[in-house]
Amino acid sequence: MAFLELHDIHKSYFLGKEEFPVLNGIDLDFELGEFVSILGESGGGKSTLMNIIGGLDRNFDGEVDVNGQPLDHKKEKQLDDYRRGTIGYIYQSYNLITHLNIVDNVLVSLNMTDLSKSARKQRAIELLQKVGLGDQLKKHPNQLSGGQKQRVAIARALASDPEIVIADEPTGALDSKNTAEVLELLEGIAADGKLVITVTHSQNVANHGTRIVQLTDGKIGEDTRLKEAYPTNDHQPEFKPKILSAGASYRNAFQHLSYNFWRNSLIMLGTAIGLFAVLLFSGVGNGVNAFIQDQINSMINPNSITVLKNPTGKNLSTTELQQSLSQYSSNPSKLLLSDHQINTLKKVKNVDKVEAGYQFSAFTVSYNGKNNSGQSLQTWTKAYASDTIKTGHAPKNNEIVIDKSQAIALSSQKKYKSLLGKTVKLSFAWVDKNNNPVQVTGNLKIVGFANGGQAGAITATNYSTMRNLLNNANGATQANFASVNVKNADKVKSVSKDIRNTKENNKYVFGAITVGDILDTVNQYVSIASIVLASIAGISLIVSALMIIVSMYMSVSERTKEIGILRALGERKKDIRRLFTAESILIGLFSAVLALVLAYAGSLALNHVLYGIVKFNMVQITWGNVVFTFVMAIVISFLAALLPARRASRLNPIDALSAD
Ligand SMILES: Nc1ncnc2c1ncn2[C@@H]1O[C@H](COP(=O)(O)OP(=O)(O)OP(=O)(O)O)[C@@H](O)[C@H]1O
Incomplete structure (x- = not known):
């Protein structure tokens, strides 16, 4: 029994009703310690096969067995767990998350382990040092060369200590020097007793491995062993995979918000204006009521x-x-x-x-x-x-x-x-x-x-x-x-x-x-005025909610590739949904804080001016108003995020990964 077994894998794509068969019955066995290169003509189905092995594709016929257990590819949860714990992915185009620095990129995967926060960070740094990037830790992906980016991707693929590392043309975009370095790292991974499967067009790359598999016409052609598989060791994992915590989603959402600081500040300002109106109008309502009561009580027993x-x-x-x-x-x-x-x-x-x-x-x-x-x-x-x-x-x-x-x-x-x-x-x-x-x-x-x-x-x-x-x-x-x-x-x-x-x-x-x-009679007029003010505030709140919806849809389309990456790393649909609701709720909360500051400043200014005229603080914002505004901000931002977050979570990870 091999560690990874593929039995009679068939896969077709459909354009309308027309069927395009790609894989026509693949049977393959892989062992730990192997460094297998899959060669084949362009469009021959290599990436398709990798997506099946990597647990990203659920629409195929046949069976995948891992460590003697069949992988039920119809069950999403099983595939999420499999990607999170067993698979590490390396892509030709690196697929790093641009708004995170390289340590945080590696941490995305490590956050789905039961390691402590400090141990996760330490491991991320060690892995980056191992791939030769110890002196670049603070950089973002766009501040690195192609070879350096690919090394970050390798560190991330190794983060959760997976048994299988899949590399889809990992050196396709690299020069010969960087290619040699990346190949050395991959060899090292196999030498550590992991299974490395790489797709390549290059015979030179393939020659580095222990085995070459030819894919021809959707079937396995030649299967050549170049050398013995590396010996496996009885390496016991030091940690276990676990599902992503809510805190990690909120941290990621916060990091994305701060990355686009100016744009998000404008969105928050727009949202805050609606909440500010609610706060200030409530304060004016309280002030006017208190003023009338005070005036009447001071004159009439x-x-x-x-x-x-x-x-x-x-x-x-x-x-x-x-x-x-x-x-x-x-x-x-x-x-x-x-x-x-x-x-x-x-x-x-x-x-x-x-x-x-x-x-x-x-x-x-x-x-x-x-x-x-x-x-x-x-x-x-x-x-x-x-x-x-x-x-x-x-x-x-x-x-x-x-x-x-x-x-x-x-x-x-x-x-x-x-x-x-x-x-x-x-x-x-x-x-x-x-x-x-x-x-x-x-x-x-x-x-x-x-x-x-x-x-x-x-x-x-x-x-x-x-x-x-x-x-x-x-x-x-x-x-x-x-x-x-x-x-x-x-x-x-x-x-x-x-x-x-x-x-x-x-x-x-x-x-x-x-x-x-x-007081009742006067209050009737005050309530009519309050209703008018509340309607104005209500309209501004609707505008605020629309702003959040639009910005969330923008965020989803901007982050499509990231969604694919996170899914490939093992995040569940639920985690993706939470990522976007978290971002929206954070926008709502920050907007409420901004609205509170604006309303407080506005009430100070108004009271200063009006006190000179009526000798009374006409704007009185209560704690109740503040709590109401914050609850309102959270509810509105949560509701506004529902549709965009749902859309994000339903994206097919393979399609999301191929987004530009
Ligand atoms: N989502 C899709 N819908 C329809 N056809 C697809 C889809 N994805 C891939 N294909 C087709 O399936 C075939 C296999 O694609 P795949 O990407 O697996 O090939 P490949 O061997 O990796 O090619 P390359 O070496 O050029 O990357 C191609 O003909 C491609 O056009």
Whole structure:
């Protein structure tokens, strides 16, 4: 029983339905220690035979036995294992991986062994020293001569300590000096007790071997033994082959990414822009929400509920209430609350205090010949947060607090504080008991300035002052809102519900607005804006994904030959798929890091500019946003790699190897 036996090998190629037979029944035996040269005319099927022996071709008839065991060429896994552990390949065109240095080229094969990382590296260096390249370790293949490249290929073929080394015209592209050196190395391999099978056109090369086999018309012709096979030794392998680890795939992907640094940087920048948009828009969304909450909470006491008359008698939501109020704005007498109704409010469970109040939507303040109109005149209640007044104090009898912007309009930016203690004339239109218009006026002392800021200017007197002014003008004096203070913040919702559900003569009488309701309404607008921003970010993410898909397809077509080499060295389809998903995921991750840096810088810049205007950090990127962006980047890059990686893994290794 020989070490390698070929039995009745038949192989045809098909062009359409037409059959082109190449091998017509090959029977051959090979022993370890032999250096066999296969000679034959061009196109005679030598490479085809080598691909069958090397476990790259699965489409043939016949049987290959290795070490007494049949090789089941229909089973891909068995062939992968066979190529990884038993075969070393040397090609005429070297087939080195251009983006790896020569040590890494040898390591591609060694990475599929159970040696430790340092032992793998040490072996790679030893092998390169053995083929005379110890002083060239840092070079890439394109920095070597043809003879040197072929020696790297020999070192790589020996890396996994295979029993069979196949060399397909190994000296075809070399001059006589390099040919002699390569032949010496091959002889040395056979002398080490391995089986060397080489394809050649050169009689000189063939004469170096121990045996010459002629291939004629797809059959074995002459089979000449030149000398005895080299003696085999009882050499026990120091390590075993194993499948490629995920880490090795990621390292290879990283090496390829860094080799094409500039091109990949541009792709990452393109991808990062989409992720940056997601991060920044999320940050702006958070900032705007926090800003609104801060503004409302700083002006309105969250424990208070504003109660208004429900003019429709129907059960209304906050939005419906606000709509109906605006319909009744020309008929304010319909919105007055009776003293009895104010008392009803006091009896609602968990209510701490009820303050009747007035609010008017248009008024004028005059000082020293200057007039200023405002939109919201109210009576001071607990509904205002304590820090609403920035200068001065809450209004008492015959006093008024005006908005800072108003004070500036009536004086100047610098001098507005001098208005403190001065008397202004307040005037506004109201109605009497019969709904006839009356003009209300009064002279009041300024005791404070409110800073309504973005959420609206505030002008306020106290309740009795306002009631007196209305009385003096013969206006209706019933309150048109009430501020209900609730004992606990967590009861605000239930109290507001009870108030809304209160009935008089079978009609709902009150509408109630809480800070939460106001926030809900505002948040509705914010969510619409967020959806618009998210759609823009979504579109940029789709563009990012397309960029990755295109770059991965480019990468696959550029690396077709490499895919063939990796398959020939024993990588599985799965390893090839993982190589490309790894590359894509790395692009996604680096893009996410870049996006994070850009978004962080962008948020610093935006916050710097906006803080000067609104005194608030308007961009607030949270850890949640960052995690979401990274997960998104990984998911998108993984999905984008699926099709290109699948295509790469399905390439036929023989076709891939013959790619230009
Ligand atoms: N993928 C293929 N599809 C169709 N025909 C093929 C294919 N590969 C090889 N052939 C044909 O099979 C025959 C044998 O090719 P092969 O490469 O094995 O010959 P060879 O003896 O190695 O030739 P050379 O010495 O010129 O390299 C040739 O006629 C070739 O045209």
